[in-house]
Amino acid sequence: MNLNENEQMQAFGWNEHWKTRFLADEYKEMIPARVIAQFANQYRVITQHGECMAAVSGKFQFEAIRRSDFPGVGDWTAVQPLAGEKRVVIQAVLPRTTVMLRKAAGSIPEEQVIGANIDTLLIVNALNEDFNIRKIERYLIVAWESGAVPVVLLTKADLCDDVAVKIAAVEAAAPGVFVHAVSALQDMGRDALSPYLQPGCTVALTGSSGVGKSTLLNWLAGGDLQRVQGIREDDARGRHTTTHRELFPLPGGAVMMDTPGMRELQLWDAEEGRQEAFADIEAVAAACRFRDCRHEAEDGCAVKQAIADGTLDPRRFASYRKTGRELEYMNRKEQTVSKRLKKSAEKRLGTNSDRRKYSQMDE
Structure with missing residues (x-):
């Protein structure tokens, strides 16, 4: 097998890094494969x-x-071909370079893999009635935690009369993050995305329903790869067009991941990402008189002073505190469930051990 000459694999991001990783782990009698789509427990x-x-x-x-141990879209895996069948069996997941996680739906706290081995995460928000800086901040937390480079993409720029003002507002809420406004309808802003769409790079689109992710993918691909639907005019909310995560090769050599729109992005184990997303507030807080300052009524609180003198937006600080409480709650809940599962596992092991002991006595 000559992996370097395999154009199909290269079109989905296969390169020397993954070849070296695969050969170094010596997956005997296996071949490499990238997960390009997921449907429940089945993968393409x-x-x-x-x-x-x-x-x-x-x-x-x-x-x-954990649920996140299972393959996700973007993962490179070691698979075992089945003789005479057009199917393979996944035996292992190669170590990920980046991974985007969120809390899975349901009452049990567990993480869900949104995408793996993503180089750039395009956080998509539309310049219509659904424009929401607080929502962008939540996506930035997840992006920074994943290890991918976040970029904010403001779509439907043709519907907005104050694009420059909106860009400035997002830049203030996303320190150090590039922000671009585009319009697929008017073919505006394509050149600004070129640096992220280099050959071999994996770029993911994430955002709420109706922000134009599928339209954006079709625009950049130069064809109808994904079906698109309209939005409700009264609140600019869209219906879920994309029903699963999938990778698509782009003409220039990059690979783009489209994901279903999320009504609500629930955070998961992302304290480092939160600190990065709110780096400006963290920097101000470092000047507080007390190291354990809660930024409420303490003397010498630099954060409260920054809000008072107008250098810190109180709405941004409220978002900072809200996400902090959310992560603390999830951490406590996860620890409680983990202890319960550990006791249950120990009980099962003890029962099995007793069964083996009595079985040996009977013999």
Whole structure:
């Protein structure tokens, strides 16, 4: 197998880094494959033989501890081909360079993989009635935590009369993050995205329904890769067009991941990402008189002073505190559930041990 000459694999981001990683781990009798789409517990992958369906092995399921241990779109995996079938079995997931997580739906706190091995995360927000800086801040937390480079993309610029003002507002809420306004309808802003769409790079689109992610993908791809739907005119909210995560090769050599719109992005284990997203507030807080300052009524609070003199937006500080409380709550809930699961596992192991002991006595 000559991996360097495999154009199908290269179109989905296969390069020397992944080749070296795969060969170094010596996955005997296996071949590399990238997960390019996910449908519940089934995956579509790309191998040197082309696209095929895949499922994880029984051993993989048994050894997986967390939901995030399972493959996600963008993961590179080691698969075992099935003789005479157009299917493969996933035996292992190669170590990820980046991973975007959120809290999975449901009452049990567990993480869900949104995408893996993403180089640039395009946070998409529309310049219409759905424009929301606080929502952008939440996506920035997840982006910084993932390890990918965040970029804010303001779509539907043709519907906005004060684009420059909106860009300035986002830049103030996203220190150090590039912000671009684009319009697929008017073919505006394409050149600004070129640096992120280099050959071999994986770029992901994320944002709420109706912000124009699928339209953006079709525009950059030069064809109708994803079906698009209109939005409700009264509140600018869209219906879910994309129903699953999927990778698409772009003409210039980059790979783009489209994801379903999220009504609400629930944070998961992202304190470092929060600190990065609110780096300006963290810097101000470092000047507080007391190291454990809660920024409420303490003397010498630099944060309260910054709000009073107008250098810190109180709405941004409220968002900072809200996400902090959310992460603290999730951490406590996760610890409680983890202890319960640990006791349950120990009980099961004890029961199995007793069964083996009595079985040996009977013999």
